[in-house]
Amino acid sequence: MSDFYEQILSLRAIRDYEKRPLSSEDLDAILEAARWTGSSKNRQDWSFVVVTDHDRLQGLAECGDFTQPVRDSAVTIVLVREPGGNDFDLGRAAQNMMLAARAIGVASCPITLHRSAEARQFLGLASDQEARYAVAFGYPSADAAPRKFGGRKDRARVVRYDRG
Numbered sequence: 001m002s003d004f005y006e007q008i009l010s011l012r013a014i015r016d017y018e019k020r021p022l023s024s025e026d027l028d029a030i031l032e033a034a035r036w037t038g039s040s041k042n043r044q045d046w047s048f049v050v051v052t053d054h055d056r057l058q059g060l061a062e063c064g065d066f067t068q069p070v071r072d073s074a075v076t077i078v079l080v081r082e083p084g085g086n087d088f089d090l091g092r093a094a095q096n097m098m099l100a101a102r103a104i105g106v107a108s109c110p111i112t113l114h115r116s117a118e119a120r121q122f123l124g125l126a127s128d129q130e131a132r133y134a135v136a137f138g139y140p141s142a143d144a145a146p147r148k149f150g151g152r153k154d155r156a157r158v159v160r161y162d163r164g
Contacts, residue, residue: 007099007102007103008099011098011099013069013108013110014109014140014144014145015072015136015144016072016107016140016141016144016145017072017073017074017136017139017140017144018074018138018139018140018141018142020074021052021075022052022074022075022137022139026101026104026106027050030077030097031048031097032100033096033097033099033100034048034079034093034094034096034100036096037089037093037096039089039092039093043085043089045081045084045085045086045089046079046082046089046093047080047082048077048078048079048093049078049080049123052075057076058071059122060078060113060122062115062118062122063113063114063115063116063122064112064113064114064119064134066111067111069109069136070111070134070136072136073136073137073138074137074139075138076111076136076137077097077134077137078113078119078131079094079131079135080123081129081130082128082129083128083129085130090133091133094110094133094135097135097137098110101137105139105140106137106139107138107139107140107144108135108136108137109135109136110134110135111133112133113133116130116131116132119131119132
């Protein structure tokens with residue numbers, strides 16, 4: 001199997017980051033991966049709000065639960081669903097960002113902003129824009145490790161052929 005395939009299978013959320021900013025080159029690479037993500041009918045009904053200011057990260061974290069990775073991140077990118085957009089395309093963009101980050105040595109963790117109306121207001125978005133998802137990024141700390149989880153469900157439990 002290719003190295004890329006192995007990276008896909010082993011991608012995990014990392015929540016512990018070094019206390020240093022992301023380089024502009026690494027941030028640009030992550031944003032380019034998001035920008036080049038495929039979308040329904042190539043509409044690209046998204047935008048990305050890059051939050052790097054420490055105080056702004058703390059405020060953004062208040063818009064969701066389980067958001068310590070946002071508080072600790074060097075950068076959190078909010079995926080904004082523009083009018084006509086859909087969550088499937090946002091998920092594709094988030095995964096591309098996370099895979100690109102992994103390839104360049106940057107850790108990431110997906111985040112749900114449970115109070116999306118508050119997030120929209122906090123970010124100064126229009127009423128027809130949605131801010132429900134984000135990805136926290138940072139260089140992994142020396143003791144960073146993915147959280148333990150029970151592996152994957154057995155393939156026979158999640159894969160069906162021809163009917164559900």
